[in-house]
Amino acid sequence: MPRFADLPFRRKLILVITGTSVLSLLLACVGFIAAEASAARRGMAAVLSTRALMLADNSAAALTFRDPEVGAAVLATLDADPRMAAAGLYAAGGTLFASFTRPDAAGEPPAAPPQDGVRISEGRLRAVRGVHLEGRRVGTIYLAQDLTELYETLARLVAAALCVLLGAGLAAFALARRFERLVSGPLLALTETARAVSERGDYSLRAAPGGRDELGTLTSAFNGMLDQIAARDAALRETAGTLERRVAERTADLAAMNGELEAFSYSVAHDLRAPLRHIDAFLKLLSERLTGLDAESRRHMDVIASAAKRMGAMIDGLIGLARTTRAELERGPVDLRRLAEAVRAELTAQAPARAVEWRLGELPEVEGDEALLRVVLENLLGNAVKYTRGREPAVIEVGARREPGRVVVSVKDNGVGFDMRYAEKLWGAFQRMHRAEEFEGTGIGLASARRIVARHGGETWAEAEPGRGATFRFSLPMKS
């Protein structure tokens, strides 16, 4: 049995209408039957009482002249009425004088007369009346009537009431089924529209407008809300479209500008090489020819040569940086461990005097451009060697850690470290944390490393504390 609150609206309406009709009719029937039964009972009582009085009048002589036979004959007239069950005549002293008993009906008149009156007891209507002659009471008459008649009347009434109830209930049900649509129709349509809107997200749907009642108001309010939502939707879509278009335009602009800038810097660097080679070459020729130069002039010549050399390194760096951005990745399996060993060997050869304690951990094989990844390791390991200068011993740890979907390679040193406030600045081109006189370098290495890792789909970051070493990390995507 479902809860009433969960029933569909239509069923609720039908139930309420039918239930109310049947209930009110039931009440009316009950009241009607009660009134009818009471009236029937009163009518029966009045008839029986009258009959008792008539018989009393007829039996007065029999009582007066003490003729029980005649008294019995008077009572025997009751035999014609099958409803009469028993009767009795009592003398003034209270003794039973004459009686009548229907053979097929149980119950004899009582031995002594009951109190005067009409009452129902033990399923019989009983009337007790005095017999009077000339104002003097000469006896008592007692009549008992079967109540079958009353019960039959009641049964007929109840049957009729049930028929009426059944008919009215069916009629109410049929009418309710027919007319509930007048009320529930607009509501159901509104519900259907609301469901369609929320399920399909189609805000262009509208509920059919109803009358001017509350449902009509609700429908138009609902439609109004849909209008507002649709308007807002359109505005949002327009704004989003505009934004997207603008972003795309800007991105394209930026890409174009970036490309131009890179092409520009590449060509500038390339074009700068030729004059620089000339400066270098002619400086050598000049120093060979000028044999009698004083020490001061010789030192000036050396400074020029050194500056040219550094400029050449910077140009190489710039070209390398440009290439990392522009060149296509040549992907293949790269054994990071082997690569790290090679870079370490190279670095050890470049600075044989340095005492560096290398701790190379397990490094995985990854997918990538081996030449470019070598540049990354060269930069990070080279930096580690460079910034541990003066540490005895210098300790450099290279390790790797597997994480979901990627591998994180770390290069940790016990060098000078840096202030974490500038952690992001170091990855920019030409950004230097230390003076060139302190630590040589072009300021391009970390920028190149970050670009290469980014092109492989990874990230770069670093942690450090001034004087307590630094840890540089980069991640590369890797299937788990």
Added chain:
Amino acid sequence: MALLTRALLGAALLGAAPVEPASEAEVKAVYLFQFTKFVEWPAGAFAGPRSPLTLCLLGAEPMGGVLERAVERETFAGRPYAVRRLEAGEDPRSCHVLFLAGPERGRLARVLERLSGSATLTVGEAPGFAERGGMIGFVREGDKVRFEIDQAAAEAAGLKVSARLLSLGRRRKG
């Protein structure tokens, strides 16, 4: 003591209680009085609206004072009762009820003759009383007192006998 018993009996009979055995004479006295309640006299039978209903006794009746006591303080339609004992030869025409005691055959015809035209209810106890011109004749049935009614004779005298009483009459004429 005997008087008191009789008085009590009379009272009991007045209430029509079937108290047996009461003496035949006593029962007849009470019935005599009760008959008046089932008989209607013509309006001219009374001198005035308050004049008494006269019950006359003729002959050697054994009722003693029972009848007097029975009608004492009783009224009939506003009239008091009066009991008279008639001497032989006394005019019975003023009697409303005339009781002829004993088996006086010869006397009945004379009395009826004298009563002719008078609204007098004649009651007797001689056998066949109601068949020979009398209106109500007492009859013994076993130990019970019953009566016969000659309705035609009563109607001829201008009396109306109630059907309720007639239903009790053992034999009817007319």
